[in-house]
Amino acid sequence: MLAAAATIDSGATAWVLVSTALVAFMTPGLAFFYGGMVRSKNMLGMLMQNVFALGLISILWAAIGFSLAFGGTGAWIGNLDFVFMKDLATIAELPGYTGDFGLIIPILAFFGYQMMFAVITPALITGATADRMKFSAYAVLIGVWAVIVYPVVAHWVFSPNGWLFKRGALDFAGGAVVHINAGAAALAVVLVLGNRKGWPREAMPPHNLPFTILGTGLLWFGWFGVNAGSALGANGLAAQALVNTHLAAATGMLSWLVVEKLRSGHATSLGAASGAVAGLVAITPCAGFVGGMAPVAIGAVAGAVCYLALRLKTKFGFDDSLDVIAVHLVGGLIGALLLGLFADTKVNGLGFDGLFFGGGTTLLVNQIIASGATLAFSFVVTYVAAKVIDATIGMRVTPEDELVGLDQSQHAESAYQA
């Protein structure tokens, strides 16, 4: 996102390499964030689904994902120029990343950094489908998803050749590509998979909230890599994104807790964790385009609205077990739309001014289009893919396997020995 230069900047490269490691760390962080919320018999099932994404999706990204996301000059999808990492170590520049968008880091660093986004995005779905999906079906689903859904949306939004990027929609670090995308997919899979046996009649309280708090810490820590790393440089914009990220997480937490205390009587530790994550989700698209106190406003709206969105699942009767839709889909939409209000070209000259900064409604409209297109594409394609998997190998574990839990039925292990 920096000024043109085909030369490699060592500071920028160092920061993006570190950010890659930070983002890689978020997937195990997510595993613990989610794992603490499931029942103890499904703990390893949850950890395994997340960690497995680090294995499978990384290979698929190298084989084809990156090429479909960032190859070629098409508006709708990349091409096959970079399959099996062909030429990645030697080409001078990536299609579209020229002029103002010229990269000052090695293309391999960009490849590795983007790989970690591709890994964690399908892993986010596991929170919605907890406790009842066959491991084999999960493996097939995220494998297919990492080829036919993620790279397409990444191309539309992230690649300077993508149609949404060209339209003028902004997504600094994955509000649409990661969170709206994963949230819409999660909803589609839940509708195919069905609800957990006994939900919502039976109590299914979290088995270990300390793990959830630990996971929140890992996510928060890693998120600096997501957002400040997306500056693709070690510069003022990275600093702005880092500060924005932290402030939005802090406000998201406080805002969630205030609403929770008013509505249900207690400020809970799970609420603090959830609110922080909601703030982090919402600031993701905005991180490098807003400044001043905008992240505080964005975090505050996210914490409150995501809390209120928890009710959607009981109202409409879909068992989004760990609230992926309320936190990631709704949080991602909040961030995308608020960016249409708070974007400020004084923060980032490669962005556009939002409604509050004299830009009128152009950006807001583009944000709505980008969010809607991402949501619709991800939902429809994921729904069809899940239906096909369900009709062939079956998505769901047997009622007996669900009763004994995924740890024993899917992995022949127990998280905790009696």
Next chain:
Amino acid sequence: MKLITAVIKPFKIDDVKEALKTAGVQGITVSEVRGFGRQGGHTETYRGSEYQIDFVPKAKIELVVDDTSADAVIEVIQKAAATGKIGDGKIWVTSVDQIIRIRTGEQGADAI
């Protein structure tokens, strides 16, 4: 011989243990249990959803004593475990036919 079983509030377990030791009791068996009585359960709230938790954690103490000391031991437990609030638990007494020390094979009162 009598088996004395007491289900008490978990945080009282140390008080009861110390009181029994002071009273000369030579050994007890303790387990963590869950259940409900007149105290009932409680509600927990996770992300705005309220759950009724019916089973409350309790501590169960078991010890076998001589017929003659049963009443005294029961009194010690009752005093040490009481808070005066609902949920303090219960003590019950069962007759025991036989008791054997595994190491020596001693039987009856000698094995206590």
